[in-house]
Amino acid sequence: MRRRQFFAGGLAVAVCAVGCGTERAPGGAAGLRARFSINPEGRRWARVGQVFAGAARAAGYQLGAGTKVTLTGLPALAAAEVNGRQALLTTTTPLARLSGEVEVVVVSGKSRFRDFEDFGAHLVAKPGQTPLVGGPQGEPDHLLFGLIAKGLGADTRRMDYTGYPSSEEAATALLSGKATAAAGLLADWRPGIGAGRVRALAVSTARRVPDLDTPTLLESGVRVDFADWVAAFGPEAMPDGAREAAIRMCDDVTGSPAWDAACRSEGWISIPLSGEDFELWLSTEVERTRAVLRDLGLLDKP
Structure with missing residues (x-):
């Protein structure tokens, strides 16, 4: 599993269902590879879903039925916190962070x-x-x-x-x-x-945008590194085998040339982080975002 560090702002919620199947990997590869259903949570993430699914197919994954993987991002997720819905970490299985927008x-x-x-x-x-x-x-x-x-x-x-x-x-x-x-x-x-x-x-991000002569917030004296990010989530109480297979798929997708090319074309930043590293990062991001929402008067003080 690849481990990369990136700091962004946000939190996430996704509620999924699961059903599993298997398909032999193409090209005569040994072993079995799980089937997946890629589901963007709303129109806002439809394009990310298309790109992710295309890269997954190119990596040899069978899509359309099986373990349901939901792609969702910061806007819906912050709204869930403001509206008092159940906390992310208790209603989903975090899989991987994928990309962000500056x-x-x-x-x-x-x-x-x-x-x-x-x-x-x-x-x-x-x-x-x-x-x-x-x-x-x-x-x-x-x-x-x-x-x-x-x-x-x-x-x-x-x-x-x-x-x-x-x-x-x-x-x-x-x-x-x-x-x-x-x-x-x-x-x-x-x-x-x-x-x-x-x-x-x-x-908002730690690195400058190459074709834009504009400083970052960090360069401007504000310790903020922020992106409107999207991540992949599985259902609550996801079986270990299905979780590991889904994480492996996310790693294969975000590590592929097709994904990198698509991110450059779409103007996204690729910020892959998966498994336990992603869960740890996510827990700190949830707390940071809740603190900001409280500062803005949108959440009650604990």
Whole structure:
């Protein structure tokens, strides 16, 4: 099992069912290989599901029936915490982290904030007078601003954040002067950045984006490394044999040239971590995200 380290923000929930079968591995390979059913949890992860399934087939796995593997990500998972659903670690079997999407903090091209330092100083001094926008409350954009405010030492409870259903609506608010800054997926803001309508202040991940001349939050003095990530989960009380087979499939997929090529094409970052390493990482991520949700006033204090 490969072990790689990457820090991202988020938490996850997935509820699956299981049914097992086996199929002899193609090409005369010895042994049996489990069958799997790959199930994206909603339209948001449909493309990841397609890419994952394609890479799994290319690696010789039989799909369509068998052990149900659910792919889900941060938005639905944070919502589950806010809505008081059962905790992830007690309702699923975590298998592997797969990929993530980079988030970016932007301001209008006409903004007086020339860099992240200027913006951060204003957020610390006047959190209630620094209107922020992004996706719905409690989802990744809101979480990112919460982590940024906490990292800067700003009063998170006074932070002025408005969530919108789409990045287009958030962009309209930003460009009309209703907001000081916005956060969202880099892929959604690239057209505006390229056209000069908005200016990128910082990217959320530890490494810079190669074709974007924008510093990371870590470079900007905020100890935050964050991605809108997606992971694979099995059903609760998954048998050991089925779990190991599913983890092996995830490792084979995320270690394949097809997966790496697809991530580059789609603009995703490949952040594989599986098995016990993933479970350990996930437990710390759940606690970190719950803490941010509490700071934002979206969860009751324990």
